[in-house]
Amino acid sequence: MAITSANQLELLQTAEAVAREKMIDPALVIEAMEESLARAAKSRYGSEMDIRVKIDRKTGRATFTRVRTVVEDELLENYQAEFTVKQAKQYMADPQVGDTYEEEVPPVDLGRIAAQSAKQVILQKVREAERDRQYDEFKDRNGTIINGTVKREEYGNVIVDIGRGEGILRRNDKIGREAYRPGDRIRCYIKDVRREVRGPQIFLSRTAPEFMAELFKMEVPEIYDGIIEIKAVARDPGSRAKIGVISYDNSIDPVGACVGMRGSRVQAVVNELQGEKIDIIPWNEDMPTFLVNALQPAEVSKVVLDEDAERIEVVVPDEQLSLAIGRRGQNVRLASQLTGLDIDIMTEEEESKRRQAEFEQRTKLFMDTLDLDEFFAQLLVSEGFTNLEEVAYVELDELLVIDGVDEDTAQELQTRARENLEEQARKALEHARELGAEDSLIDFDGLTPQMVEALAEDGVKTLEDFATCADWELAGGWTVVDGKRVKDDGLLETFNVDLAEAQNLIMTARVMLGWVDPTELEADEEEGDDLEIDAEEDTDEEQA
Structure with a gap:
């Protein structure tokens, strides 16, 4: 199959047809043809030759060119594609190392095997271009909702036709009781788009919290416009969910806007999620307040936040415990996901017992160390004293407010506390030395x-x-x-x-x-201070 004038125009027509079918740039198809023809020519003229093919974009004429590069004498290795400066003078006026010499060679006559090989190269290049096009198209749609059609199901995973590509809805990204048949319409969240060897992989999800947030954005214009913001979402897919919302317009109720007239907006989301119950909660920057809202419908008596441990202790009335925990711990688990805090729930009776145990423990501490009777020790605990250090080094006036404590008694209490602390320090020091602690x-x-x-x-x-x-x-x-x-x-x-x-x-x-230079340490601290100042200035500029 020689490339004659009769079929030169066919190359361009074929490139156009393939590009239109695969929705890729025709230039990429022509480049693939050039590469395939060059490979076929090498098999005819010799694999060591540097044969290049150029297809005219207007006429379709294919020009076969042999390229030879000028190299230094000692670097000459491939005599078919390289030559020295001396050899190049036969063809070039003033050859320099790195120059190339091109000469046109006759077009090759493609045999059956060569033609098949050329076809494979073209198909491979077209597939690669198609994959690149798919990846470029869907990578920017990552994090959005897409509509598709179910094609088939493989090992519990659903393959979805999403227009110019296929997405995969894996088993753990499906809502539990959902079942699909080929041809069913489906709405999914694009969770991830990856470039892999076998082509771009588009992973879909219907269980991601972001899916619910995007659905609300579609149903609630105030969210789309930025008047209302979704701050947090927690889901038990197909069963129950909690969503925290805040309004930046005092005249708009964020919960009411998300619920809609007669619940129309939230019901549209519920229907899409197969009846998943949704609790819409007003967001609050004060985390204990937000948690109280998140645990609804349970009533909360008391909240104690430990910011360092990122834990929060919640006290509820005895009859509210099961409601606060929820079926199989669902309510407290979702509240924990929503706030990002570990939650400990206890009843008022349990908290009372714990507080009583702490009270008795501190009372005993003061009785044993300060040689006090139970009543006097209880007075100290009731006034908020928890350890000997507080008694020993507190201002004298704070002890005088206790009923029955005069100045002499207060001084005696502090003396006993300090002597006890000194004795504890002495024993600790002796024990440390026995263990081998050095000076x-x-x-x-x-x-x-x-x-x-x-x-x-x-x-x-x-x-x-x-x-x-x-x-x-x-x-x-x-x-x-x-x-x-x-x-x-x-x-x-x-x-x-x-x-x-x-x-x-x-x-x-x-x-x-001597492990650290103090001057370097001071320089690091000053640099850190400068960074903090710059950050504050940037914040002020943004606010301005």
Whole structure:
């Protein structure tokens, strides 16, 4: 099959037809043809030759060219595609290393095998161009809702025709009780678009929280316009969901706008999600207040937030416990997802018992250490004193407000508390020395004898040992294991040492040991301060 004038125009027509069918650029098809013809020509003239083909975009004429590159004498390897400066002078006036010489060669006569090979190259290039086109089209639609038609089901996964490509709705991204047949219309959320060897993979979802948010954006014009914002979504797909919304217009109720007239807007979303019950909750920046709203319809008596641990303790009336927890823990689980906090729920009776136990424990502490009777110890606890340090170093006036306590009694209480603390420190220091704690650690400013004892019990016995510790090893922290937050106990956590204080102690020890240059440390701190100032200025400009 030689490329003669009779079929030159056919190349352009074929390229146009293929490009129109596959919806790709005709130039890409012509480039594929050029490459396939060049490969066929190499099989005719020799694989070592550098044969290039150029198809005229107007006439369709294919020009076959042999290209030879000028190289230095010692680098000459391929005699068919390269030649030296001396050899090049036969063809070129003033050849320089790197110059190329092109000469036209006769078109090849494509045999059956060569023609088949050329066809395969063209098809491969067209497929690659089609995949690139699909990826470029759908990557920008990631995070949006798309309508499609069910094509087939494979091993529980649904293959969806989405126009110019196929998406896959995996088994765990389907709402549990949904079943589909070929030809069914389906609405999905584009969860991810990946470029893979076998082509772009478009992953769809109907269980993603973002799917619900996008559905509300379609049904509620105020959300689309930005007047109302969806701040958080938590779903138990197909069963129940909670959504937190906030309005930036005081005249618009965010919950009412999302519900719609006679529930029309929320009902449209519910119908799309196969009857999934949706609780719409007003968002509040104050997390305890937002959590109280999120736990509805249960009533909450008390909320205690631990920001460091990202935990929140909720107290509910005894009869409200099952309602707050929900069927199989659904209500509290969704509230936890919505707020991003771990939630501990207890009844008022359970909280009362715990508070009573704490009261008795502190009463006993003061009875044993200060040699007080039960009534006097209970008075101290009732006034908010929780440990000996508070009694020993509090202002005298704060003890005088207790009924029956005069100045002499208050001074006696503080004397007993200080003597007890000094005795505890002495025993802790003796024990630390017995464990092998060295003076470099004992004399380090910022560590109490009890802290040194705790460190020595864990093998930290010298200042060098202490300087190698990480801040979280001292202050404690939280890590995520298998999707769950796990508590890491710190060596000094019981002494109320936080991360910032732990980091300061460790850096001070490293400076004392000469491991860190204090001037560099000051420079880093100044740079950090400058960054904070710049950030504040940027924020002010944005607000302005």
